[in-house]
Amino acid sequence: MYAYDEFDRAFLAERVAEFRDQVGRRLSGALSEDEFKPLRLMNGVYLQLHAYMLRIAIPYGTLNAAQLRRMAHVARVYDRGYGHFTTRQNIQFNWIKLEELPEAMAALAEVGVHGIQTSGNCIRNVTTDQWAAATPEECDDPRIWAEILRQYSTLHPEFTYLPRKFKIAVTAAGHDRAAIKVHDVGLRLHRNAAGELGFEVLVGGGLGRTPFVGKSIRDFLPARELLSYIEAIMRVYNQYGRRDNIYKARIKILVHEIGAEEFSKAVEAEWAAIRDGALHLTDEAIAEIRDRFIYPAFETRTDQPAELVDALADPRFATWHRNSVHTHKVPGYSIVTISLKPVGAPPGDATADQMDIIADLAERYGSSEIRVGHEQNLCLPHVAQKDLPALWAALDAAGLATPNVNLVNDIIACPGLDYCALANARAIPVAQEIAKRFADLDRARGVGRLHINISGCINACGHHHVGHIGILGVEKNGQEFYQITLGGRADEHAQLGTLLGPAVSYEQVPGLVEDVVDTYMELRAGPHELFIDTVARLGVEPFKERVYAAH
Amino acid sequence: MAAPQQQKLKVNGPVAVTANRLTDGAVVWRTKAGGWSVELADAAVVTTADDALALLAEAGQRDLDAVGPYVAPVIVDADGALAPGNLRERIRVAGPTFELPH
Numbered sequence: 001m002y003a004y005d006e007f008d009r010a011f012l013a014e015r016v017a018e019f020r021d022q023v024g025r026r027l028s029g030a031l032s033e034d035e036f037k038p039l040r041l042m043n044g045v046y047l048q049l050h051a052y053m054l055r056i057a058i059p060y061g062t063l064n065a066a067q068l069r070r071m072a073h074v075a076r077v078y079d080r081g082y083g084h085f086t087t088r089q090n091i092q093f094n095w096i097k098l099e100e101l102p103e104a105m106a107a108l109a110e111v112g113v114h115g116i117q118t119s120g121n122c123i124r125n126v127t128t129d130q131w132a133a134a135t136p137e138e139c140d141d142p143r144i145w146a147e148i149l150r151q152y153s154t155l156h157p158e159f160t161y162l163p164r165k166f167k168i169a170v171t172a173a174g175h176d177r178a179a180i181k182v183h184d185v186g187l188r189l190h191r192n193a194a195g196e197l198g199f200e201v202l203v204g205g206g207l208g209r210t211p212f213v214g215k216s217i218r219d220f221l222p223a224r225e226l227l228s229y230i231e232a233i234m235r236v237y238n239q240y241g242r243r244d245n246i247y248k249a250r251i252k253i254l255v256h257e258i259g260a261e262e263f264s265k266a267v268e269a270e271w272a273a274i275r276d277g278a279l280h281l282t283d284e285a286i287a288e289i290r291d292r293f294i295y296p297a298f299e300t301r302t303d304q305p306a307e308l309v310d311a312l313a314d315p316r317f318a319t320w321h322r323n324s325v326h327t328h329k330v331p332g333y334s335i336v337t338i339s340l341k342p343v344g345a346p347p348g349d350a351t352a353d354q355m356d357i358i359a360d361l362a363e364r365y366g367s368s369e370i371r372v373g374h375e376q377n378l379c380l381p382h383v384a385q386k387d388l389p390a391l392w393a394a395l396d397a398a399g400l401a402t403p404n405v406n407l408v409n410d411i412i413a414c415p416g417l418d419y420c421a422l423a424n425a426r427a428i429p430v431a432q433e434i435a436k437r438f439a440d441l442d443r444a445r446g447v448g449r450l451h452i453n454i455s456g457c458i459n460a461c462g463h464h465h466v467g468h469i470g471i472l473g474v475e476k477n478g479q480e481f482y483q484i485t486l487g488g489r490a491d492e493h494a495q496l497g498t499l500l501g502p503a504v505s506y507e508q509v510p511g512l513v514e515d516v517v518d519t520y521m522e523l524r525a526g527p528h529e530l531f532i533d534t535v536a537r538l539g540v541e542p543f544k545e546r547v548y549a550a551h
Numbered sequence: 552m553a554a555p556q557q558q559k560l561k562v563n564g565p566v567a568v569t570a571n572r573l574t575d576g577a578v579v580w581r582t583k584a585g586g587w588s589v590e591l592a593d594a595a596v597v598t599t600a601d602d603a604l605a606l607l608a609e610a611g612q613r614d615l616d617a618v619g620p621y622v623a624p625v626i627v628d629a630d631g632a633l634a635p636g637n638l639r640e641r642i643r644v645a646g647p648t649f650e651l652p653h
Contacts, residue, residue, distance in 0.1 A: 027574065033614045047619065049643045051576040082652040097575035349652045417639060418647035429649050478637055 002062070002147055003292050004112045012109035015116065019043050020102035027099060044115020045101060048419050054093045054101065055118040056108060057125040060132065060146040060170075061089035061372040065359040068370050070111045072355035078104040083355065085340060085348045087412060087463055088167070089127045089372045090118055094419055116154065121162045123153035123234075128170045129177045130373035133295065134381035136329040137173035139191050144290050145199075145226060146170050148281070151289075152227050159234050163241035164249035166234070167206075174492065179374055181205050181214045181494035182466055184251045185233060189223070197223040203233060203263065204255030205494075207460035212252045213494050215260035217267065224286065225271075228279040232271035236263065296367035296382045301332020303385065311389035319441075320392055323403035334385050336366070338378040338395060339402040339410065343439045346428045347413045348376030357398045365391045374463075374490075375451075376412055377405065407444040408452060408517060409435035412463060416456030416473065417480075423456035425473025425480040426506070430454055433510040438517075447517055450531045453488070466490035468532045469516060470497040471509060480506040486516065486543055487535040498540045501548050512547055519546045555621040555639075560600055564636070567594035567625045568606045569643070570617035578643045579617050581610045587617050591633045591644055596625060 019039075026036040040046075044055040056071070063071075071091055075083045078100050079093040086092055096104060108114060117124055126146040133141040149168060153159065159166070169178040172189035180186030186202035198220040205214025221229050233251075240258070242248045255263045312318045326335040338358060340348050350358070358378060362370045365387040366380035373379055383391060395401040404410050411434060414420065416427030431454050438444045453467025457474075464470035470485035482504055485497030504512055517531075523542055524534045535543070568581035572589070579587040580594035588594070597603050603622045610620040624636025635641040642648060 029615045033573075033618045047571055047576055049639070050571070050578050050646060080651060099574050346649060346652060351652045418642055418649065426648060428647070432649060480638065 002059075002143070003294055005292075008112060009109075012112065012114055015043075015114065016102060016106045016109045019105060023098060023102055038120070041119040042116065043105070044118035045096075045098075046119065046421075048094065048415075048421050049417075050419075051095045052098055052101070053419070054096045054104065054115055055086070056091050056093075056113055056115050057118050058089050058091060058113070058372050059150050060126060060128040060143040061130045061374075062132075062143060063370045063372065064111075065363045065368045065370070067111045067113055068355050068359040068362070070107060070113070072352040072359070074104050074107055075355065076352040077107075081353075082349050082351045084346070084415065085350065085372050085376050085378070087374045087376060087414070087461060088125055089130075089374060090125060091372070092415070094415070119165075120160075121164050121166075122160050123149075123156065123162075123166045123168065126150050126153070126168045126170065127178055127183075127374065129173055130371040130379045131177060131326070131335055131381060132172070132371075133293075134328050134333075134335045135173055136327060137175060138171075138189075140172050140189055140197055141290075141293065142170040142172035142178075142189055144286070144293065145187065145189065145223070147289055147293075148226065148286070149230065152230070152279075159238065162234070162238055163243045164246070164251075166237070166251065168230075176490075176492040176494075177373065179463070179466065179490040179494070181492075182207055182211075182463070182490060183214065185230065186214045187226075190220075192220050199223065199226060201229065201233075204252040204260065206250055206252040207463055207465045208250070209247060209458040209460075210250075210253065210256075211460070211465040211496050212256060213496065214252075215255060217260055217264035224281040224283070225275060227281060228275045228277065229267070229271055231274060231279055232267045235270050236266045240266070296369075298330045298333060298382070299384070301330075301384060301386070303331050305332065305386040307386040308388055311392075316396075317389060317392050319445075320396075320401050320403040321388065323407075323445075324401070324405050325388060328382065330382075332385050334383050334388060336380045336383050336388070336391065337373070337405045338380065338400050339405050340377050340400075341404055341410045341435065342399055342402045343404070343409055343435045343441075344432050347411050347431050350378070354398055354400060357394065358400065361391060361394055374412075375410065377410070402441075404441060404444060406449045406451070407441070408438045408447050408450045409441075409444055411435060411452045411454060412467070413454040414456050414461035416454070416462075420456060420461075422459055423473070424458075424475035425456050425482065427454040427456040427462055427471075427473060430471065430473070430482070430506070430509050434513050437510050437514050446527075447521065448527070448530055450517070451489075452513065463490060464488075465496045466494060467497060468535070469513060471513075474503060476503070482506065482509050484509075484512060484516070486540045487532065489532055500540050501544050515547045516543055519543050555623065556619055560603060560622055562598065562600040562603050562622070563624075565596045565598050565625050565627050566603050566622050566636075567591070567596050567633070568603070568610045568620050569594075569623045569640070570610065570620040573614070573616060573618055581606055581620070585609065591625070591635065594625065594633060596627060596633065
């Protein structure tokens with residue numbers, strides 16, 4: 001965990017006081033809606049279909065137990081008893097009253113969380129691998145660098161009014177769990193032949209109505225040059241990015257239109273002018289940030305302790321363990337993913353009671369630390385293996401031990417037309433119906449790893465372009481229809497899915513997905529060929545023939 | 552698709568003016584008396600673009616009670632009862648189409 005200091009606390013308290021004043025002036029009529037709207041958006045407050053929504057950033061997906069417990073409190077007191085974890089490591093409260101927002105924000109600020117820069121054309125919450133500092137795959141803790149970026153980008157005056165919003169993701173592991181290739185800037189931390197730490201820098205990735213996979217413009221940027229290089233990118237984007245058309249304003253359009261090579265030249269030229277300036281990160285500055293991260297005092301343990309071995313005799317526990325428990329870098333410890341996708345429930349939602357239970361369990365078994373992944377699941381990154389049976393029993397009792405992580409019913413879905421003012425079609429009920437088709441988890445396990453992503457409109461908050469099966473809701477003559485893509489992926493081999501065929505109706509989607517899965521089961525080379533690999537080997541045509549013949 | 556507030560107004564049947572209440576975002580409907588009600592049954596219903604624009608203009612004169620007014624389709628049944636005219640409005644009136652977490 002990163003320890004915030006008095007400066008951070010004072011800053012948030014001032015910000016809450018400022019917002020309280022703004023809300024008061026709006027309610028009194030001193031501010032018009034046109035004047036107030038940009039102010040509320042700067043604090044993460046949206047107006048949705050039937051209520052205000054408060055979006056709270058969870059920097060690099062890391063929470064402590066006190067923060068999660070406070071989110072439960074906000075859900076219980078100011079909302080309807082639940083919160084929604086998003087694909088950008090945020091949480092959203094869907095029913096907040098404007099007149100109560102300052103109180104809710106004050107409660108959150110007391111534990112160091114806020115909604116600043118979760119909306120608007122600024123640098124948004126910097127996201128990273130939810131397994132940071134726990135996975136043996138990584139070369140460094142990526143959150144160090146995300147925190148440096150967070151401090152740099154928070155209220156940065158030059159980048160408060162960018163052409164459009166700007167999203168940065170960082171990974172330090174070979175396997176990319178942060179989807180860096182579909183962000184405006186993706187940073188892959190690695191070491192060069194000399195063992196020095198640096199970043200591969202990708203720009204121009206993104207989804208939405210014009211999706212692109214990011215282009216690499218630098219193989220190795222020395223880590224201490226991170227801020228000056230990011231500033232050079234931001235300046236080139238700020239200067240040349242389009243402001244005349246909201247749909248052409250993201251950096252991906254600029255990179256696409258002038259080409260990655262030209263964009264890179266412009267960045268390098270800008271960087272040459274500023275790289276030795278104030279943004280050069282000294283070893284002392286990096287060490288200061290690094291020292292503010294508090295890590296668990298890991299004890300000397302061995303893998304597969306007797307408590308775990310004994311518990312594995314229970315088939316339910318063993319199934320959960322195989323699905324939701326992952327290798328930790330320290331012997332005797334594990335990473336635990338908590339599925340927020342119980343079959344038939346809205347993906348990514350957690351009740352206030354569940355949040356409190358997870359906070360308690362994190363304190364008892366997980367060094368008081370909780371992570372949020374872009375897959376809309378939670379994670380306890382540091383659990384002693386001997387504690388896994390007790391943890392599982394408590395999670396299971398709370399409905400939080402569904403062993404479906406990375407399976408066909410671990411579906412990523414945006415809020416869709418059930419909440420969102422931008423959506424054309426529903427996403428959550430589609431996910432629920434598909435999940436029910438695969439409620440038999442033995443069947444889902446037989447299918448293996450398969451990511452379904454659903455978006456209720458072209459803005460793609462459900463990342464449908466990079467779903468193994470992507471589902472995009474559209475509206476035709478007042479009816480909901482859904483386009484299906486196959487073969488997308490968000491990892492280190494990121495690619496966009498290929499359209500399967502004509503859009504189908506709301507009622508047809510679950511059956512069509514089931515047919516796609518059945519086709520895969522028939523066509524796969526064997527149980528070890530994943531869905532995504534079968535699609536890569538055969539293309540979408542065999543699926544199209546089979547699926548549309550049936551509909 | 553653009554939000555209803557951003558679309559060119561087309562009136563092909565009965566419509567009403569709707570918005571969100573300032574204090575809590577609740578869905579409200581413009582009434583014949585020139586106020587706002589959370590009950591669709593209280594909504595002023597018009598059937599021409601000119602009347603809808605007039606209702607909208609009047610609703611937009613004061614933004615202290617409700618925000619983001621726009622024209623929404625409604626259905627009037629044989630008894631004169633009102634219902635939302637499309638899925639978006641049905642969801643605004645009745646809430647999400649699935650059981651909320653509890």
